[in-house]
Amino acid sequence: MKDFLTVAVFNLPTEIAVLKSILENEGIQYFFENETIVSIDPFASIAYGGIKLKVHRNDVEVVRGILDNLDSHLRVVD
Template identity: 40%
Template sequence: MQNIFVTVAKFQYSAEAEIIKGRLESDGIQVFLKDNITIDTDPLVSQAIGGIKLNVLAEDEAKARDILQSISAYTLDDNGNAITCSNCGSSNVSLYSTINSFKSFIHFLLGILSGTLPFSARYEYKCDNCKTTLSVKN
């Protein structure tokens, strides 16, 4: 029988992909990462080649997707509490990196010009249902 792999997730950086790979392998799912060495060599090409592809055997696809859904089903704050949207009450909240200030824009430009990753990154939580940006304070 021929082993056919299917892509179940894509990641911008290999660290994220390796963590999820370890989680799936601990449940007995065979995982293959594609393009991780290319992106580790030059992280700036991640968007151009579509990120790191996490592939599993076709027969394990449903189980892998269930595990991925359970991982990303919620977002927690620094204290381990679930974050909910203040506008619609949804717990479907995700963390995004953003350029929301002049300082982060300058750091982004310096990173592009010097061929390195940005020195400073800003993150914000955003509700995936109503697109409200959330303020989460420690």
């Protein structure tokens, strides 16, 4: 996982639902760090620094483009 970089940070699991589907349809490898703990305890989001979208360094620009297209619908924290 050393080649995976944080591209965005979200506060709530509901904010990443659509994004997961898009990334899977595009065949992009990803994972959301802290997703489980924030799903269990939403107040932990601040303590853990949010839900971090991690993608392979080769996919960073593609994912940033996807996030730009979704920016009007998703509130990207970082």
